[in-house]
Amino acid sequence: MEKISFAAQYVITNTSEPIKNGVVSVDVSTGEILEIKQLTNEIPYTEFYNGVLIPGFVNAHCHLELCHLKDKVKNPKSLIDFLLAMFRLDANSYDEKLTLKYDSLMYSSGVSAVGDICNTSDTAGVKEKSKIHYKNFVELIGTTPERCQKDILQFENVKNDYLSFGIDANDISAVPHAPYSVSPELFSVINRLNKGKKEIISIHNQENFNENFLYENHSGEFVEKFPLDLSLIPVTGKTSLKSMKELCEGGYERTLLVHNIYSSKEDLDFAAENFKNPFFVVCPKSNIFLENKIIDVNVLLEKNLTVCIGTDSLSSNDNLSMIEEVKLLSKKFENLKLEDLIKFATLNGAKALGLQSKLGSFEIGKSPGVVLLENVDLHNFRLTDNTLSRRLI
Ligand SMILES: [Zn+2]
Numbered sequence: 001m002e003k004i005s006f007a008a009q010y011v012i013t014n015t016s017e018p019i020k021n022g023v024v025s026v027d028v029s030t031g032e033i034l035e036i037k038q039l040t041n042e043i044p045y046t047e048f049y050n051g052v053l054i055p056g057f058v059n060a061h062c063h064l065e066l067c068h069l070k071d072k073v074k075n076p077k078s079l080i081d082f083l084l085a086m087f088r089l090d091a092n093s094y095d096e097k098l099t100l101k102y103d104s105l106m107y108s109s110g111v112s113a114v115g116d117i118c119n120t121s122d123t124a125g126v127k128e129k130s131k132i133h134y135k136n137f138v139e140l141i142g143t144t145p146e147r148c149q150k151d152i153l154q155f156e157n158v159k160n161d162y163l164s165f166g167i168d169a170n171d172i173s174a175v176p177h178a179p180y181s182v183s184p185e186l187f188s189v190i191n192r193l194n195k196g197k198k199e200i201i202s203i204h205n206q207e208n209f210n211e212n213f214l215y216e217n218h219s220g221e222f223v224e225k226f227p228l229d230l231s232l233i234p235v236t237g238k239t240s241l242k243s244m245k246e247l248c249e250g251g252y253e254r255t256l257l258v259h260n261i262y263s264s265k266e267d268l269d270f271a272a273e274n275f276k277n278p279f280f281v282v283c284p285k286s287n288i289f290l291e292n293k294i295i296d297v298n299v300l301l302e303k304n305l306t307v308c309i310g311t312d313s314l315s316s317n318d319n320l321s322m323i324e325e326v327k328l329l330s331k332k333f334e335n336l337k338l339e340d341l342i343k344f345a346t347l348n349g350a351k352a353l354g355l356q357s358k359l360g361s362f363e364i365g366k367s368p369g370v371v372l373l374e375n376v377d378l379h380n381f382r383l384t385d386n387t388l389s390r391r392l393i
């Protein structure tokens with residue numbers, strides 16, 4: 001076995017306090033962690049770095065297939081404005097080369113796993129060759145019964161395509177798009193499609209405040225601007241999150257609620273009580289781009305809820321860099337400690353995707369990847385505008 005060791009001023013393990021002058025030893029061929037400790041004596045074959053070592057990132061929310069939509073929608077006033085602009089774009093201009101480029105960029109900047117929303121099987125070829133572990137969420141959208149039938153076929157087709165590329169069936173599941181685009185009937189269809197495999201579900205949640213008005217009393221911009229058949233969307237008098245009965249009753253092991261920009265404290269309590277293991281995914285740059293607002297992460301932490309980080313897609317972000325997301329969150333919430341921010345971007349995402357036995361922390365036997373953060377303010381243990389991330393193994 002060939003062993004290599006990486007040493008730096010700090011190592012964030014996610015299982016202990018950060019280790020000063022830490023060293024991580026890894027099996028070169030498998031990437032398995034062999035040892036983590038403070039550097040007291042010389043270890044042969046040690047590479048020394050300036051900065052902080054962290055386990056590989058887990059991007060909990062991405063749409064890899066939308067890379068070709070980079071810069072296509074400029075300065076939207078809100079999510080609704082953005083979605084209406086997206087409808088007008090040519091959806092069939094998937095770019096394999098560009099997708100490959102961003103998959104490689106994600107890997108080299110330290111991403112080890114991605115929770116990826118897929119409307120098609122376009123990215124299957126890239127994922128087949130990728131070193132990143134993708135959890136593929138086949139996203140279904142629609143309210144009418146005809147659309148539900150189409151969605152069932154769509155899911156089967158995408159799934160079969162993925163399987164033909166050798167993607168593991170456990171890494172493919174059906175997920176709903178958002179409360180404003182999925183009828184109770186389609187929620188039930190999704191639950192049926194995932195029958196016997198209710199490991200994980202993901203949904204865009206409360207990304208715009210009009211989602212709540214839609215369910216509370218059939219009012220707001222979704223009603224005014226979207227071609228919705230309101231007879232298929234129930235008035236519940238409650239917020240959109242509390243209205244998704246079928247999602248609550250789905251019995252999923254883990255539920256990824258993505259964005260949560262307009263989730264109230266009561267909504268958060270509701271999620272904590274009604275979902276087995278809820279994960280609250282924040283996509284800082286996309287949230288600012290679309291709504292100029294991020295959920296108050298401190299409220300999530302006060303309630304002991306698990307925060308994850310995603311990049312969302314290149315249609316609402318200028319790159320798919322996890323460290324850029326962490327930097328923005330660190331600026332917006334200055335009280336957050338670096339080790340907590342890193343946990344959101346690594347271990348919590350690994351738990352959300354059910355990959356924590358392998359990824360997310362430096363523990364003997366895991367193979368999370370070793371990532372170097374450079375240009376960190378080591379004196380105050382904070383990220384700077386110039387902080388970069390790069391994979392060492
Ligand atoms: Zn999304």
